[in-house]
Amino acid sequence: MVDATTSVGQLRERVRQFVHARAWEPFHTPKDLAMAISIEASELLERFLWRAGAGSNDLPLAERSAVAEELADVVIYSLSLANALDLDLSDAVLPSFGSMRRSIPWISSEAGRAEPRTRREALFAKGLSAARCSKSSSATDSAGSACWIRPTEG
Numbered sequence: 534m535v536d537a538t539t540s541v542g543q544l545r546e547r548v549r550q551f552v553h554a555r556a557w558e559p560f561h562t563p564k565d566l567a568m569a570i571s572i573e574a575s576e577l578l579e580r581f582l583w584r585a586g587a588g589s590n591d592l593p594l595a596e597r598s599a600v601a602e603e604l605a606d607v608v609i610y611s612l613s614l615a616n617a618l619d620l621d622l623s624d625a626v627l628p629s630f631g632s633m634r635r636s637i638p639w640i641s642s643e644a645g646r647a648e649p650r651t652r653r654e655a656l657f658a659k660g661l662s663a664a665r666c667s668k669s670s671s672a673t674d675s676a677g678s679a680c681w682i683r684p685t686e687g
Contacts (some may be wrong), residue, residue, distance in 0.1 A: 539610075541622050548612040566614040573610055577603035 554563060578599050581589050592600060615622050 544608075545612050545616055545622075546610055551609075552613060561613055561617050563614060564619050566610055569610040570607060570614065570624050572628055573603060573606040577607060589614075 552558060569672060575601065580596065612622075614620075615625075
């Protein structure tokens, strides 16, 4: 199985079979699977501890293999959680791209590549600031929560 020919559904089924063959279903509760994801993600992060930023791009082969194993653990537990909750990952992931695009502003750097910056930084650069608005304020969003206002000049 390789990425180009393997679907998420196929991976989920392989994980489901693996869990079932070991009778792990009673232990794969959403809470425990979420905890396992966090633990495995920490183990993945540990592989990059104390490496300089650019140094993490050029991992030796043995370290790349170790990273692949930890990443596989994160993905397997994530697929198990999707199975346990009967979540459609495509339905969960694809809409997130639109919300990420709206919530994470990007700027161009001097190096000619896009770099993320916080919403507060992006708004500050445009002369806007964050403010809490009451539900009766005309500056609220459709949910009546935080809104962005242009500071008054003066």
